[in-house]
Amino acid sequence: MALASAKSLLLLGMAVSLLASSTGAKAQEEGQWRVGIATVGELKHPKGFERFDYVNPNAPKGGTLRLSTAGTYDTLNPLLAKGEAATGLGVVFDTLMRSSEEELSASYGLLAEGLTYPADMSSATFRLRAEAKFADGKPVTPEDVVFSFNKAKELNPQLATYYTHVTKAEKTGDREVTFTFDEKNNRELPQIVGQLLVVPKHWWEANGPDGKPRDISRGTLEPVMGSGPYKIASVAPGSTITYELRDDYWGKNLNVNVGMNNFKTISYTFYTDRDVEFQAFKAGNTDFWQENSAGRWATGYDFPAVKDGRIKREELPNIYRSVGIMQAFVPNARRDKFKDPRVRKALNLAYDFEDMNKTLFFGQYQRINSFFMGSDLASSGLPQGKELEILTEVKDEVPPEVFTTEYRNPVGGDPAKQRDNLREAVKLMKEAGYELRGNRMVNAKTGQPFDFEILVDSPAMERVVLAYTQNLKKIGINATVRNVDSSQYTNRTRAFDYDMIVNLWAQTSNPGNEQADYWGSAAANRQGSKNFAGISNPAIDKIVRKIIFAPSREDQVAAVKALDRVLLAGNYVIPQFYRGEMTVAYWNTIVRPTELPYYGIGFPEAWWSASAAK
Numbered sequence: 001m002a003l004a005s006a007k008s009l010l011l012l013g014m015a016v017s018l019l020a021s022s023t024g025a026k027a028q029e030e031g032q033w034r035v036g037i038a039t040v041g042e043l044k045h046p047k048g049f050e051r052f053d054y055v056n057p058n059a060p061k062g063g064t065l066r067l068s069t070a071g072t073y074d075t076l077n078p079l080l081a082k083g084e085a086a087t088g089l090g091v092v093f094d095t096l097m098r099s100s101e102e103e104l105s106a107s108y109g110l111l112a113e114g115l116t117y118p119a120d121m122s123s124a125t126f127r128l129r130a131e132a133k134f135a136d137g138k139p140v141t142p143e144d145v146v147f148s149f150n151k152a153k154e155l156n157p158q159l160a161t162y163y164t165h166v167t168k169a170e171k172t173g174d175r176e177v178t179f180t181f182d183e184k185n186n187r188e189l190p191q192i193v194g195q196l197l198v199v200p201k202h203w204w205e206a207n208g209p210d211g212k213p214r215d216i217s218r219g220t221l222e223p224v225m226g227s228g229p230y231k232i233a234s235v236a237p238g239s240t241i242t243y244e245l246r247d248d249y250w251g252k253n254l255n256v257n258v259g260m261n262n263f264k265t266i267s268y269t270f271y272t273d274r275d276v277e278f279q280a281f282k283a284g285n286t287d288f289w290q291e292n293s294a295g296r297w298a299t300g301y302d303f304p305a306v307k308d309g310r311i312k313r314e315e316l317p318n319i320y321r322s323v324g325i326m327q328a329f330v331p332n333a334r335r336d337k338f339k340d341p342r343v344r345k346a347l348n349l350a351y352d353f354e355d356m357n358k359t360l361f362f363g364q365y366q367r368i369n370s371f372f373m374g375s376d377l378a379s380s381g382l383p384q385g386k387e388l389e390i391l392t393e394v395k396d397e398v399p400p401e402v403f404t405t406e407y408r409n410p411v412g413g414d415p416a417k418q419r420d421n422l423r424e425a426v427k428l429m430k431e432a433g434y435e436l437r438g439n440r441m442v443n444a445k446t447g448q449p450f451d452f453e454i455l456v457d458s459p460a461m462e463r464v465v466l467a468y469t470q471n472l473k474k475i476g477i478n479a480t481v482r483n484v485d486s487s488q489y490t491n492r493t494r495a496f497d498y499d500m501i502v503n504l505w506a507q508t509s510n511p512g513n514e515q516a517d518y519w520g521s522a523a524a525n526r527q528g529s530k531n532f533a534g535i536s537n538p539a540i541d542k543i544v545r546k547i548i549f550a551p552s553r554e555d556q557v558a559a560v561k562a563l564d565r566v567l568l569a570g571n572y573v574i575p576q577f578y579r580g581e582m583t584v585a586y587w588n589t590i591v592r593p594t595e596l597p598y599y600g601i602g603f604p605e606a607w608w609s610a611s612a613a614k
Contacts, residue, residue, distance in 0.1 A: 033116050033127065036097070036108035037191055044103050048255075054102050054597040055259025055606045061245070063609020065263040065590060068277050068286045070458065071486030072238040072270050075219030078197060078226075079148070081156040081494070081528055083219045084487050086241045087268050090197070091261075093226035096126050096145070097194035098256045101600030104322055105510045107191065108256050111140055111198060111227065117190050121181065124190035128175040133250040134200045134227045142171035147201035149179070149193070151216055157528030161517045166193060186548055188512035200225055227251075229261040242267040259593075262608035272485065274460045287590045288603070291583040293460055294361035301585070310588050315581040322599040324372030324507035328573035329454070329468070331500045333534035334524070337450060338499075341399075342432040344571040349425035350471045351574050354413030360467065365577035367409050371564050372507050373578050377557060379564040381406055386558035390546060391565065397539035399569040407568040409575060422475050429475070441476035451478040452499035457489035461502055464576075494528050502576070503532050511560050515544045519567065533572045540566055 035047045051057055073086040078093060097107040097115075109115070112126040132140040149169040152159040165183045172178040179193045203225050204216045214220070223232035229252070233244035243266045251257050269286070271277035278296065281289040282303060291297045305311040331338040331347065338344060353367045370378035383391050383403065391402055412418045426436060434441050434450055441450040454465050462483050469479040479500075484492070492498055505518060514530075516523060521536040523529035543563045550556035582601065586592075592607050 033114035035114055036100075036106060037115070037194065038103060038106035043106055043108075044100070045108065045255075051255055051258035052100060052102055052597070052606075054593050054595055054602055056593055056608070057259045059259050059262045059606070059608040060612035061262055061608075062264045062612030063589075064265045064267065065604055065607075065609065066267050066269070066285065066287045067604075068269045068271055068280060068289075070271060070274060070277065072272070073241070074237055074487065075221065076224045076232065076235070077216065077218070077220050078224065079152050079155050079159075079199065079216065080219060081158060084490060086235075087270075088241065088243060088266060089224075091228055091230040091243050091266065092224060092232060093197045093199065093228045094132070094140075094251065095195055095197055097191070101318075101597035101602060104599060105508070107194060110251065110254070110256055112194070115190060115194065120184040121187060121189060122184045123178055123180045124193060125172060125176055125178040126194070127173070128177070129251075130175060131250055132227060134203070135225050135231055135246060135248075136200075136203070137248075138200070138202060140198060140227050141201075142173070142175065142177040144198055144201045145169060145177040145196065146171060147204075148198045149196055151199070152196070155217055157526060158517065158530065161523060161526070161529060162192060162513065164516075165189060165513070169193075183549075185551075186513070188510070188548065192513065198227065200227070229257070230266065233265065238270060240267060240269050260605040262606075262612070263604065264609075264612070266604065274458060281585070284587060288586045289584065291585060294364040294579075297583050298362040298364070305587070306585075311585055312588070313583070313585045315583050316596065316601055317581050318596050318599060318601050319582055320374050320580045322375070322509045324370070324375035324377050324509075325504065325578050326368060326371040326373060326507070326573070327504040327576045327578065328368065328502070329465075329500055329576065330503045330532045330573050331452075332496060332498055332532070333536075333572065334496055335499060335534075337452065338534075340432040341571045342428040343434075344574070346425040346428040346432075346475075347472075348571060348574045349410045349421040349428070350475060350477070351410075351468055352412035352418055352421070352471055353409070353577060354411060355418070356464070356467050357577065358413070360464065361577065365579050368575035368578045369407060369409055369568075371505065371567050372511075372560065374580055375507065375509065377507070377509070377511065377560045377564070379407070379561040379568070383562065383565060386555060387561045387565075390543060390559055390562040394539035394542055394566075397537070398566050402565050402569045407565065418471075422471070426475050436476050439476055440478075449478065450476070451480070453480050453482050454500045454502070455489065455492060455498040456481060456483050456502060457486050459483065465502065493532065496525075496527065496532070496534065501532060505530070511556075512548050515547055515563065516541075519563070520544055535567075535570070535572055537566070537570065 036043050069087045073084045075083040075085055078089050094111045096112040098110040099107040111128055111132050113129045115124055115126045117124040128140055146169045153163050165181050165186060167180050167182045169177055169179050181189050204214050208214045208222055221235060221237055229246060229249045230243040231246050234242040245264050280286050331344055333339055357363055357365050372378045410421045412421055429441060433444050435444045442448060456462050456465055462481055465481050472479045517530050519535050519540050521541050523531040524534050524536040543559055546559040547556060550559055589610050590607055591610050593602055596602055
């Protein structure tokens with residue numbers, strides 16, 4: 001898996017809760033307090049359960065987990081969408097609910113001991129635990145939750161989109177906070193607010209060590225305070241950050257935390273070069289490594305620590321059981337040269353995956369053919385049943401091939417197939433108003449060359465992109481590669497300041513409101529959204545609404561598959577490659593649970609230090 005996908009999926013497995021909604025078909029009576037929420041079926045664990053099944057309740061506490069990450073950081077503010085936030089900040093803060101990796105889509109109370117909502121889901125009320133406290137000993141209050149919600153919407157465009165239909169949060173009891181929604185029967189909204197990261201209002205409104213008022217609307221390198229299991233122990237901006245387990249953590253004995261948070265310290269070292277980062281792992285300076293290079297996985301582990309068993313390698317499918325993947329080259333359709341779908345299709349014809357898989361990836365990958373690749377949400381064949389009904393409603397707004405032709409990527413791999421694909425690409429470019437003049441593809445009216453830049457933030461990805469640009473040259477397109485540092489990359493992608501990027505969308509098993517941020521017209525020109533392709537299509541907007549308000553799992557799946565077909569038919573991206581296992585290597589300094597959770601790897605929360613066990 002390329003760097004974008006590896007980093008995204010590790011963060012997904014470590015930090016992103018699966019989206020969920022109600023407690024299933026057997027919903028409890030209105031007004032009853034619930035210990036958790038699930039999307040498919042019923043919650044696995046009843047009220048008063050002891051722990052999650054995959055954890056080791058006797059896991060020793062202690063030792064150090066040394067991790068590495070690409071890029072840099074310049075702020076410790078967890079809510080602000082400016083600058084580069086430090087990796088791992090989530091361990092400092094608690095959320096209202098905590099997800100379970102052993103269930104397809106479920107979460108249980110963390111800061112909140114319970115929640116309730118009316119039958120029409122027009123609101124959701126959370127009751128905070130009386131024992132929940134911040135690191136300074138002050139209780140977590142409804143005022144903190146309201147403050148966190150309001151600041152998240154104010155300061156972070158992505159979260160503002162995520163909470164679009166949450167109109168307000170207000171204190172409705174001594175330990176109760178109620179979120180009001182502007183839509184009824186949006187089953188996802190109670191879970192969305194349950195994922196809210198809660199920060200201490202009193203801390204942010206007080207003066208800092210310099211005697212000046214803190215400002216949550218600005219970046220900061222002062223160690224921030226939360227209610228989570230760890231505190232920030234040391235900070236070296238852009239270089240390292242260390243988190244230390246709190247002995248006084250209020251929630252250490254909660255059922256959702258039993259067997260969790262076992263390392264005494266967790267440190268991250270930041271690297272700008274992936275190869276240098278791997279050398280640090282080989283030297284024993286990093287405990288855990290997620291491999292993103294097929295070539296290195298195939299040939300780069302022939303060294304003593306692997307041979308004598310001090311380093312263990314595993315290929316783990318767990319996270320992919322609940323995740324749909326689209327990794328792709330993403331042309332920016334806000335720019336005129338990429339507005340025509342024939343141009344975008346031509347760019348796909350110039351991408352020879354089969355040759356790249358053979359020469360660069362040792363045959364380890366397969367081509368992505370769905371925006372939900374690897375999940376049961378991926379479309380296939382021709383639309384039928386409810387899926388066909390949904391598409392028929394927008395028949396005049398989608399390409400006709402949605403109904404007649406199953407999506408298939410072009411197939412290369414040998415000179416004859418590649419020539420045919422490139423010939424078809426030139427034909428499509430001509431239909432779109434371009435022509436070959438000599439060895440350059442130019443606009444037939446203006447003579448302007450069809451050139452563009454591909455923006456990346458990784459040398460590993462740069463190698464993949466360069467192979468693609470060589471094929472583009474064969475049809476007269478000069479595509480250059482610009483590799484920038486992570487801060488510049490983040491700022492440019494937030495502002496949609498690029499011709500083309502490489503992006504990965506890792507979809508949960510319960511798609512919902514976030515789809516509007518990925519593909520919706522309202523997000524196309526809202527800086528900070530995840531609509532990197534610049535898609536603005538009324539048919540897609542209508543289908544996304546059907547996903548959000550699907551009355552049943554059957555209707556939801558049908559709507560997602562319909563969305564998948566329309567996105568594929570629009571040729572909005574050039575799909576790349578996929579592997580259904582997470583490839584990891586780790587030193588014998590750390591230990592994992594005997595049985596990993598079915599939908600995750602429990603890392604790092606449920607792992608522990610080998611030295612602490614002695």
